[in-house]
Amino acid sequence: MTLYARFAAHIDAVLDSLVAAGDLPEGLERRNVTVEPPRDPSHGDLSTNAAMVLAKPAGTNPRALAEKIAAGLGAIDEVVSAEIAGPGFINLRLAESAWRGELQAIADAAGDYGRSDQGRGITVNIEYVSANPTGPMHMGHCRGAVVGDALASLLEYAGNTVIREYYVNDAGGQVDVLGRSAHVRYREALGEAVGEIPEGLYPGDYLVPVGQALAQEFGDTYVAAPEGEWLALFRTRAVAAMIVMIKDDLALLGIHHDLFSSEAELQAAGKPEAAEAELRSRDLVYDGVLERPKGQTVEDWEPVELPLFRSTQFGDDQDRPIRKSDGHWTYFGADLAYHYQKAQNADELIDIWGADHAGTVKRIQAAVAALTHGKTRFDVKLVQMVRLLRDGEPVKMSKRSGNFVTLADVVEEVGKDVVRFTMLTRKADAQMDFDFAKVVEASKDNPVFYVQYAHARIRSVNRKAAEAGIVCGAVDLSLLDAEDLAVVKLAAQFPRIVEAAALSREPHRVAFYLGDLAAAFHALWNLGNDRPERRFLLANDAPTTCARLFLANAIGQIIVNGLAIMGVAAVEEMQ
């Protein structure tokens, strides 16, 4: 059990004893009781708000209650002092042995330090990327891919069972366009001079091999045939090829989904009909006519009766059609059924979307709330745009000509780990710049470098110690002093950072924490510049060196664990 978890239990036990003694009523809600490091270190090592949270429901005042709680906490062995401060905070000062113990715990747990059972028994389905299968991955998809994948790892680390899912939109008009584009390339492969790819089709040359494969397989059978004879076939083949390509691109980032769900198969299996029937039976789908959209003129608008989902009952501002007037499912209609399906195989759902889809969040949340009777937690994480820069200048992209920056190009240029880390250095819903020069810069301004450098230093000092003939057996941690233990205090927070990040679905917190931890380590290291006795490696003092290496390796372990959540490998040395 980690230090913070142990103290949460300590507080619980003290509260129990107060209940038993009749000083507190039974059954008080303790969910808001926290144990945290105080923002100001002079307040002590740990702080709890228990008295303030419980005073009111207990019908007493915070200071009086704090007295009793503090008395109980003060009796614990590893607590040096328990003081009441401010409006009723209880500040604890811990014995140094507590931090040495935690340091040992980090070493013992190693790769598992920070793992939590907070999510045990809860299966979370996280759907991310889900780019249309009409071309290779470009940088527009990159951030959502990384955020989704890191969030999935984070949830696993926090104890959840995770399903990583990709929704393949292979049923709409866009894949028809893909099929027609493939047909052009097919004719080209058979020797026809097709010239410019016609406006409205996909011009990218990634379809050339698809056309060649089709030519190889079918000869000239479909060259002059009417579209009806080949469209479905070509569409299917092209989509399959695109999925292969997308999987390859994702693999470059170390991303592997557990499940690719096809919209076409979903529809073929009648899932939308089933969802519609369910909702109609509860009068949540009805046939109605939408009002003319306000604030903008729609040329060919005419009132049409459509099957509408009552999303307004769940906070949306308009009911939403689930079928088009031609009888086909709308994207929303199919997506609603898709989420219904996901909810049947998971306890909680997460979607990672581009911010340009923000307008459709409410309706899908409404749908999930309706279909699961409000029982399934469902978060939509909106991921903001990334502006690509090269030395401060925006990188020009033209989607029309197919001249976009592909994910594969970027990964090749700066590397998977740099891409992944950088994508997590901002809150997902904040815009960010990605400057090819800055992300690989070797300076402390670059968090990717700074964190990796800390780890490399730790590996390096181990190598140097070995070269100096220092061999560590049993390590005496009492040789670590307050300055050393200050870093341990930060290290000890890793487990609660993981838990909080998982609960709030914010993987960027891990990146920021690692930056803080690396900074603390570098600061400790830098003490050795002016004070040689503070160096990690002391050639004539093996016991102290070993104790400090033990500390360094614990920090290194946490960096490794944190980077693993982010899907980034720790380096042994720089360059």
Place this chain on the structure above:
RNA sequence: GCGCCCGUAGCUCAGCUGGAUAGAGCACGAGACUUCUAAUCUUGAGGCCACAGGUUCGACUCCUGUCGGGCGCACCA
């Protein structure tokens, strides 16, 4: 016109899902170092948390309104 996201130091951003005197980096001021424990270090200044109300022991955080920026607004995905 409506909805969503955002507004924190000159700049780029954190702020542990309501806690104590709001933090970091860059840039700026002052000092140190000339170094392989290298790819700097120490320190200072810098704030009406857009604005105005409300909720409560306590608000950057939650609620309402205003201002400002971005995105999206019939059966497109």
